[in-house]
Amino acid sequence: GAGVSQSPRYKVAKRGQDVALRCDPISGHVSLFWYQQALGQGPEFLTYFQNEAQLDKSGLPSDRFFAERPEGSVSTLKIQRTQQEDSAVYLCASSLEGGALSGEQYFGPGTRLTVT
Amino acid sequence: AQSVTQLGSHVSVSEGALVLLRCNYSSSVPPYLFWYVQYPNQGLQLLLKYTSAATLVKGINGFEAEFKKSETSFHLTKPSAHMSDAAEYFCAVTRTGTASKLTFGTGTRLQVTL
Numbered sequence: 001g002a003g004v005s006q007s008p009r010y011k012v013a014k015r016g017q018d019v020a021l022r023c024d025p026i027s028g029h030v031s032l033f034w035y036q037q038a039l040g041q042g043p044e045f046l047t048y049f050q051n052e053a054q055l056d057k058s059g060l061p062s063d064r065f066f067a068e069r070p071e072g073s074v075s076t077l078k079i080q081r082t083q084q085e086d087s088a089v090y091l092c093a094s095s096l097e098g099g100a101l102s103g104e105q106y107f108g109p110g111t112r113l114t115v116t
Numbered sequence: 117a118q119s120v121t122q123l124g125s126h127v128s129v130s131e132g133a134l135v136l137l138r139c140n141y142s143s144s145v146p147p148y149l150f151w152y153v154q155y156p157n158q159g160l161q162l163l164l165k166y167t168s169a170a171t172l173v174k175g176i177n178g179f180e181a182e183f184k185k186s187e188t189s190f191h192l193t194k195p196s197a198h199m200s201d202a203a204e205y206f207c208a209v210t211r212t213g214t215a216s217k218l219t220f221g222t223g224t225r226l227q228v229t230l
Contacts, residue, residue, distance in 0.1 A: 004159070033217060042206050042220030043160070056217065091159060093218075105218060107152075107159035 002026070004108035006092050012114045013082045021077045021111045025094030032075050033105060034067055035091040043091050049075060082115045089113070118143045120190075120207045122221035130229055135179075135194040137224045139207030142188065149190045150208040150218065151181055160206065166190060177201070202228045 005024045013019050025032050031050055035043035036059075045059040051072035060067070064083075069075040079086055089112050093105035123138040141147055148167050152160040164175025171183040181192045190207060204225050208218040 035218075040223075042208075042222050043218070045217040045219070048217055059217070093160075104150075104162060104165060107161070109157070109159045 004092055004094055004106055006090075006108040006111050008111060009109065010112050010114075012116060015082060015084060015115055017082050018078065018080045019082055019113065021079075021090050021113070023075045023077070023092030023094075023108060025073065025075070025092070026106055029094035029096055029106075030072075031095045031105075032069060033093045033095075034075070034077050035093065036061075037089040037091055037110070039088070046077070046090075079113075082113075084115050087113055087115045118145075118147060118209045118211065118219050120149075120209050120219060120221040122205075122207050122224050124224055125222065126225045126227065128227040128229060129197045131199055132196050135192070135197045135201065135226065137192040137205050137207075137226065139181075139190045139192065139221060140188050141190060141207075141209050143209060143211075145211055147209045147211070149181075149183060150210075151175065151179070151190075151192050152206045152208060152220075154204040154206065154223075156203075163192070163205075197226075197228045199228050199230075202226055 007022045034046040037043040047067045048056040049069040064080045066078045089110040091110045092108045095105045119142045121140045150165045151163040154160050164173045166173050166183045174180045179194045204223045206223045207221040210216045210218050
């Protein structure tokens, strides 16, 4: 079946613009994660959904970042009033929910955001 | 809190040589540990995972890793490097028992030379 897909793959925004990044998880996957990967760094956790419920948003760097997953499938990460420090690759991952084998996450190709 | 430390941001090996990428973890609870590989302009692909079963874990593409609690290590090895192994490798840790966020190391870029 299809893997995790993300769109757009590349986004250039002028400082101050709002952007919306989309993630389509693997069908049937209950858990969805967003990560931010700065250049030369490992991914860092942003937020986590279980179905439509946002259970952890402790990694969102500021109130300019907002994520939603209204129907428990597709998710959107929105960044308002973008700043240059928001430039990064935004990765989405999905996984089957829970149990002892949880934690295996399947990653999308990412959206590379460049703020000019 | 959990964390992983990857020693060596760049590792270069000759084709056919042993690959050894180092990862040490810190966790107050039994961890799940993972190695992911990232090729340019692609997402992360799971190589292997440790989930408290066998301490020697075999993964895809001939990679394996050994969980050593006494050393808090989870080093990644491959007996013979191939040119196609050139990529960025990330070690990651998460808590056991629940779907939970991954905490990644800073990555090791593997270069394979002829």
